[in-house]
Amino acid sequence: MEGVISLKLTPGISFQCSDQLPKFLIRRSSMDLPLRRSNFPAIRAQQVSNNTTTTISMKGGGEEDALKAKEWEVGMYQNELAASQGIRIRRRPPTDPPLHYDGCFEFCLQDEGNTPRNILEEIIWQKDFEVSQMKEMKPLASLKEFIENAPPTRDFVGALKAAHSRTGLPGLIAEVKKASPSRGILRENFDPVEIAQAYEKGGAACLSVLTDEKYFKGSFENLEAIRNAGVKCPLLCKEFVIDAWQIYYARIKGADAILLIAAVLPDLDIRYMVKICKMLGLAALVEVHDEREMDRVLGIEGIELIGINNRNLETFEVDISNTKKLLEGERGQLIRQKDIIVVGESGLFTPDHVAYVQEAGVKAVLVGESIVKQSDPGKGIGGLFGKDISV
Numbered sequence: 001m002e003g004v005i006s007l008k009l010t011p012g013i014s015f016q017c018s019d020q021l022p023k024f025l026i027r028r029s030s031m032d033l034p035l036r037r038s039n040f041p042a043i044r045a046q047q048v049s050n051n052t053t054t055t056i057s058m059k060g061g062g063e064e065d066a067l068k069a070k071e072w073e074v075g076m077y078q079n080e081l082a083a084s085q086g087i088r089i090r091r092r093p094p095t096d097p098p099l100h101y102d103g104c105f106e107f108c109l110q111d112e113g114n115t116p117r118n119i120l121e122e123i124i125w126q127k128d129f130e131v132s133q134m135k136e137m138k139p140l141a142s143l144k145e146f147i148e149n150a151p152p153t154r155d156f157v158g159a160l161k162a163a164h165s166r167t168g169l170p171g172l173i174a175e176v177k178k179a180s181p182s183r184g185i186l187r188e189n190f191d192p193v194e195i196a197q198a199y200e201k202g203g204a205a206c207l208s209v210l211t212d213e214k215y216f217k218g219s220f221e222n223l224e225a226i227r228n229a230g231v232k233c234p235l236l237c238k239e240f241v242i243d244a245w246q247i248y249y250a251r252i253k254g255a256d257a258i259l260l261i262a263a264v265l266p267d268l269d270i271r272y273m274v275k276i277c278k279m280l281g282l283a284a285l286v287e288v289h290d291e292r293e294m295d296r297v298l299g300i301e302g303i304e305l306i307g308i309n310n311r312n313l314e315t316f317e318v319d320i321s322n323t324k325k326l327l328e329g330e331r332g333q334l335i336r337q338k339d340i341i342v343v344g345e346s347g348l349f350t351p352d353h354v355a356y357v358q359e360a361g362v363k364a365v366l367v368g369e370s371i372v373k374q375s376d377p378g379k380g381i382g383g384l385f386g387k388d389i390s391v
């Protein structure tokens, strides 16, 4: 096995450093394990070939080391689970290994695991870094105090259903989006409150507000400002959620709903986060991109809203027939049985596009680029639907 260094730990634990691309990826979970970081390479579970192992001894440490090793081990189980669910997006590698690890795994350590393999993975690793900093400044306990005094949330799913009944068209979630990794700057003259008000006037049922700063030039300040400006449409916090802490934070900043991306979150995290959303009065828009993610999400109890993204977030490829493909046959039937509202997301520019995804079975659409680029984004809504849908 070229480029591989193996270390055999006592009693019978093997580590490998490899320059090969990972086959079995290890991810940390969002469940908040306090793993510290160092320059240690990424780790993955793998069978070790005996003839390439070298034995070294590591003596056990104290209680702190034992706890760290346990946390690390739990992280390993969770990461293995994510990979087994087909999740290709890895979490930022745990970089501080247990020094005296004495457990039941066989692991492979990889240097190249320290480089994100696509834009979504890069965003997620950056988010991991940002969230860990934010959490130090605003621990969960302090957020919970704010939530006790926060105004009630508004009914996101109800607003979409009402708009659909009123117009006979999919309810619109209009996106307040200044820029994106795939398209760059969408609107130079960007006043989030003005855009939100124009969308509301133009007939949007709900709004989606990008809060990611680095890649979308959004912010939580934008979300808060729109909420405080008296906009009545319920607000989706469009974030890359990897940690339950972000859901509490979004609630404080005025969100009525939050996005959960199945390509990033294992089932257990989605279940846990959906429960937290319910507890906080938020709707969860669970986003899928392919059949496997859809099947995973359909297996989770309590999902009310599924978004089908027509944009592959790893490659940026947009194909609106994705919505149709994922709603065909038994999946569509199950969705109707469960009374789940499906949102068609991305790449919708014309009345024909809207008609196409409606025909496929969506009751709502999430649209950014095509309307935010218009000089009057509210009027852009009329162009998108082919008629005025304002109230």
Ligand SMILES: O=C(O)c1ccccc1NCC(=O)[C@H](O)[C@H](O)COP(=O)(O)O
Pocket: 119, 120, 175, 177, 180, 181, 182, 183, 309, 311, 313, 316, 345, 346, 347, 348, 366, 367, 368, 369, 370
């Ligand atoms: O839009 C991107 O380039 C992008 C890249 C990586 C992750 C997510 C990304 N976009 C999020 C979205 O899915 C869209 O903002 C949303 O569905 C609206 O899409 P559009 O109407 O095509 O602006």
